[in-house]
Amino acid sequence: MTRAQKKPVWMMLTPAVGLIGVFVVVPMLLTIWLSFQHWSTQTGFETAKFIGLRNFEDLFSRISVGRDFRGAYFNTAVYTGISVVVILPLSVLLGLLVYQRRAPGGTFLRTVLFSTYMVPMIAVALVWSKLYSPTEGPINQILSWVGISPLTWLSAPDTALISIVILNIWQQIGYFTVLAVAGLTQIPQTLYEAARVDGANPLEEFFGVTLPLLRRTLLFSAVIAVINAVQVFEPVVLITQGGPAGSTNVLTYFIRRVGIERAQGGLGSAMAVMLMLSLIVVIVAIFAFARERKEDA
């Protein structure tokens, strides 16, 4: 057994752990450090000058970068909230359509839904910008057939953000549907049989058996949906540039703009830290919510 004791643990771990350490953990720690510094992204880290909480004060002040940051923060929160609220129920509904065996076409639907998840976001953004076109786009044309007057979509402040939410949900829903199907397959059939013996109708079966047993899946889906939503970038940088009137200015776009394009590395890092803290709070809250529901049940 002495030979078995001398296992090359570090040789096995070093490539992966070293790369993730250097390219993920170190930059994350640097982001936190830089958030307390005045630093231009164009210069080396040694030029950073400690300024305490000044960057964070700027974010909450009345200067324009503070206003724009709070706008981006608010837009990202709205965007994330709508995404999660739509994705979770829709993924369960589509999951049930894929999973059911009473009608044909479930697996076909899964293939079609999931194939959109394989498409680069940049292509999705390009295609949808044409679909949304108020005059040349097919969406307003289809709406006119059923008597709905043309919508402004990406071209007006009050519809632009929701338009991007829709194209993002279209792209990602296949992934969440597959997660929902995975959750559904884990539910033992005997529970449905027991419910039927008790005289439950399909609706009662759904709320009494299916939904409670999908809790773990939905928890996982909610966390992933939040993480994905704050990463929205391509449609904004390519199509709307944050407009019209700042309505699609979101955090990934704005942090990159300030931290890379304007080279205000300290200020951009402070924004990234705010995003990180907010994500931790939201994810903890999701877990707390799920635990509370479990105790209720």
Add this chain to the structure above:
Amino acid sequence: MSLSSRGTTVVNPSRGGIFRSVLVLLIVFAAIVAAFPLIWMLLSSLKTPTESMQTPPVWFPATPSLDAYRDVAAVIDASRSFWNSTVIATTTTIGILVTSLMAGYAFAKYRFKGRDLLFAAMIATMFLPPIVTLIPLYRMVSYLHFDGSLLGVIAPNLANAFGIFLMRQFIAGVPDDLIDAARVDGASELRIVFTVVAPAIVPAIAALALFAFVYQWNTYLWPLTVLQGNTSDFPIVLSLGRLLSYNRGAMNTNLVMAGATLAVLPPLVLFVFLQKFFVDSIVSAGVKG
């Protein structure tokens, strides 16, 4: 609870038929909505410039033409972009496979101090949005003189937490006897990983390879940031962005759609042929995760 529903074990055939029809309708509707944007993209790429910009929109080109695909090559160096995308996606995928197999093996089969803590720390990085590390990372690659080059795009993506996680999950299921037998034969641990363990989890490796390839083919934020204006190293997704800004407002929708179709094809074709692996690995990651 209505009494009538109790004990009606035989489903009313006509009611079941209606239910079935509703299900089929829902499935068809969902599939059409999901497929429509991609079908529109393909149709538009076959239109003439005038057709592609008409009001109200023309759905089907009068005489489908491949001219737009030829014109794409005049605006962007499409074959060069494809080559760049292939280099980026292939090298990162190989890197991820090698590093994930080794680390996944160590986490699954070795017992060492701090193992669970280290594993948890690696998994935590999976939930970190790339923007959080973007600014310092951009500076770091310029220290390494990787900025503005494919090396800068590739280097930070040679390992990831999802790969380690997926490999550990599957390697844990490989019997210890198999590994011990190879040890008795005098095989080194490295040799065991690649010649004993890897062949036992081929479907999981295929899934990870496809995931990594498609993700790296599609990723936009990091290449855009690190390559800056070096268009000759642009992967196809970045060139597509240039295609849109080229001659903005002119009659070029068919051109943009042709470019988009080209960029979409490789990941989509891979998926169609190998979707079983994709779906299985998401299922296992989701259920066990």
